[in-house]
Amino acid sequence: MALNSHAPGKATFTRIDQSTAEDWQVILAHDVEYLDGLPDTVVATLKRLGEGHQPYQVTRLEHCLQTATRAERAGAEEEMIVAALLHDIGDELALFDHASYAASIIRPFVSEKTHWIIKHHDVFQGYYYWDKLGADKHARERFRDHPWFDDCEAFCREWDCPSFDPEYDSLPLDHFMPMVQRIFSRQPYSLAPDPAFPSQGLPK
Secondary structure (H helix, E strand, C coil): CCCCCCCCCCCCCCCHHHCCHHHHHHHHHHHHHHHHCHHHHHHHHHHHHHCCCCCCCCCHHHHHHHHHHHHHHCCCCHHHHHHHHHCCHHHCCCCCCHHHHHHHHHHHHCCHHHHHHHHHHHHHHHHHCHHHHCCCCCHHHHHCCCCCHHHHHHHHHHHHCCCCCCCCCCCCHHHHHHHHHHHCCCCCHHHCCECCECCCCCCC
């Protein structure tokens, strides 16, 4: 059965080049509602990292909890703690490019620095094991002159690398939920008003 293209709450176009300003107000209103539930969607995805058989000493969820716990105990800023919690969330759907996947999720809500660290953490983490797979453990050296090289190196060395320990006393996921809510409640840059396009942004 075909959907009613003129139903309330739906845009009317069947080709995007025939869309109207009114259509986009309908779409943006839906996006606002979606963003309200985004923290719950993110956490539900994260929880799935704790399911099923996994080859590590801990589940991927526990690894993420350990990484975030270490970040918090080291005095990291809240957005970095949340980024540490989500840094491997791409393992479920983007196993071969999980860092870029995670980085793309947090990018609209965090600083450029935090985004860069998460986007490149896999290459920096590779320093500790890629040679065992026949790959170049020094691949991170191509970023040596980047201003956030040391920060990404520290992220992996201090938080990511050691967080496979079944004896570590990680904080529970519920502890981090308020932080996730606050970070993902920020105005996403992709919907922020742009002076070049005055009509852009969240609907009033």
